[in-house]
Amino acid sequence: MNNADLHAHRLDNIAPAESPSSNAPAVASLSTSYLDHRPTASDMTQRRHQRRNSQPEGDANIAQVALAIESGEALDLDQIQTFERIIKWEIDALNEDLKGKSTSANKSYPENLTLANHYEYICLPTLVYELEYPRSDKIDWYYVAEKSVAVFGILVIMNLVSQAFIYPVVIRTNMMKEAGMPLQERLEVFPYILSDLVFPFMVEYLMVICTLVSRTSKTN
Numbered sequence: 001m002n003n004a005d006l007h008a009h010r011l012d013n014i015a016p017a018e019s020p021s022s023n024a025p026a027v028a029s030l031s032t033s034y035l036d037h038r039p040t041a042s043d044m045t046q047r048r049h050q051r052r053n054s055q056p057e058g059d060a061n062i063a064q065v066a067l068a069i070e071s072g073e074a075l076d077l078d079q080i081q082t083f084e085r086i087i088k089w090e091i092d093a094l095n096e097d098l099k100g101k102s103t104s105a106n107k108s109y110p111e112n113l114t115l116a117n118h119y120e121y122i123c124l125p126t127l128v129y130e131l132e133y134p135r136s137d138k139i140d141w142y143y144v145a146e147k148s149v150a151v152f153g154i155l156v157i158m159n160l161v162s163q164a165f166i167y168p169v170v171i172r173t174n175m176m177k178e179a180g181m182p183l184q185e186r187l188e189v190f191p192y193i194l195s196d197l198v199f200p201f202m203v204e205y206l207m208v209i210c211t212l213v214s215r216t217s218k219t220n
Helices: 003-012 041-050 057-071 077-099 115-123 141-178 183-216
Strands: none
Touching: 041 077, 057 077, 141 183
């Protein structure tokens, strides 16, 4: 139970006073114009930006309401009704914020915390987690075949580059060590060995970039 739910529960247990209450805040001192519309995700984003410079009116309201409820003093009927509206708006705003960009309730927090959702994120070609990802109506098997051939083709090229240019250098380095070549001489030829590896490693790196581009080219 979050703070807003807790305050709503406490407010339900408060019996309204018969006469106007002297307990602050008075209804007239509260800014309630924003309560006339349902909260949206943009409202919460705007409130977070406002917090950098000043306290948003919604935060100020909920802080005063919380102090009034926690004080345990009597509240009149107008205060109770207004406090209920403020708390309900905050609860709806939090739910909307947790919903994020999902279009259905069964994919918003905490319904997204499942093993299926975890492995779906691992398998999808994306670097940023989202509650939902754009989907086509049906599987484009031609696209699947095209990208599969591209990925495996790149892996074959990377293997050929390793066998033709990287593996011989590694073997030559091991042979120098096994032949008992002094460390000083091995250090002298090290720059030449490193230069022999620059080109194949650049090719391997480009192949990795091509693989990533191939996987993500249709996800944007």
